[in-house]
Amino acid sequence: MAVLNVLCVSTEDFARNLGKRADDRDVESYIYKEMRDEQQDALTFLRPRKHPERIRPLLAALDISDAGVIQVQRIDASLGEVLVATSVAGLRNGALVIDPEEGEWVDPDQLSTIIKQAGLDGWKIMLKADVHTIREQAWETLDRKRKDSDNSIDTPLAIPVDQNFSVKGVGLVAIGTVQTGVVNKHDNLVTAPGGDTGVVRSLQVMDVDVDTASSGDRVGVALRNMKENALSRGIILTRPEDVGHIEVHSSSSIQIEKAPFQKRSIEEGTVIHASVDLQFVVGRCKEVGERIHVDWDTPILVRTGASRRLILSQLDAGSMRILGHATNIQSK
Secondary structure: OOEEEEEEEOOHHHHHHHOEEEEOOOEEEEEEEEEEOOEEEEEEEEEEOOOOOOOHHHHHHHHOOOEEEEEEOOOOHHHHHHHHHHHHOOOOOEEEEEOOOOOOOOOHHHHHHHHHHOOOOOOEEEOOOOHHHHHHHHHHHHHHHHHOOOOOOOOOOEEEEEEEEEEOOOEEEEEEEOOEOEEEOOOEEEEEOOOOEEEEEEEEEOOEEEOEEEOOOEEEEEEEOOOHHHOOOOOEEEOHHHHHHEEEEEEEEEEEEEOOOOOOOOOOOOEEEEEEOOEEEEEEEEEEOOOEEEEEEEEEEEEOOOOOOOEEEOOOOOOOOEEEEEEEEEEO
16 A cells, blocks of 8 residues: 655635544544555645644644645735745645635745746646645646655654553554655564664554555554553664664754745744654754854754755744755754
8 A cells, every 4th residue: 555645725625625523632543445457556735724723733744744725715925834834845746726715815926936936936836626636736746756765765764753651452653654664464563762672563554454654654562571661652663773874963963055035034042843753842942143153942953965955944034934944954
């Protein structure tokens, strides 16, 4: 089974037309399965709740998505922030569905201009909500991703943990999305940070027992011989030989590639938030020049060579909270 995670910024009714609701958390999941080429593939539409009141669910959904669909009911600051966040995350495949509320109107030409300015030239504008077309575009993205995937056994494994709990008769279970690499039944795994070890007892993807889970899969990993207090949100499960690809930063020296439309400047003392691999960490900017020295309130995990971007935001920045993404990240 191949799985594509799709950011879905929409009303609940719109998302329900795309797939069957599975999770009811800060980020809701709507799943659609289909037999393709003699195997069952799946689309998981990830709908962040409570935006624009809260930005963290949007960033969490972006962190594991490889495509997007955005319902455009009006052109306003909230839509602008979603488009900027999507651009900063590097999400280059998606559709904007014009679906105004009764009595409202959205100008396709104005929307086209905005998405080009936001750096989303590859996104398509749909003049009406067509579920079949949305899914077909997502399947095309999945097929491209399958050809250029991070599923090689030589690719470092990274599973940021979203939830964890104990099940009677099974033991400790971690829930997360495989960002890169492949995990197999009976693999030895280790936590980063912490260094706690365990062995994969079993794996589940979409409530189906599997022997292997790969990039993009939301997986349940049952572990034996791992301490119950070893897991928490943001911990990364990896293989012992891949631990060297994960750095723990208490302080970082970074450069920032600014978000489209962002005019705010970073000054000494500026408080920022960093989002990557389900982490949402507060940082305080110290030395500000060609590079910026950031002290993190809690250590942040940085995967070397990772394709996912470390997105920076400023929660008190009004309607445009996305600052940009960090580049050339070095531990201090």
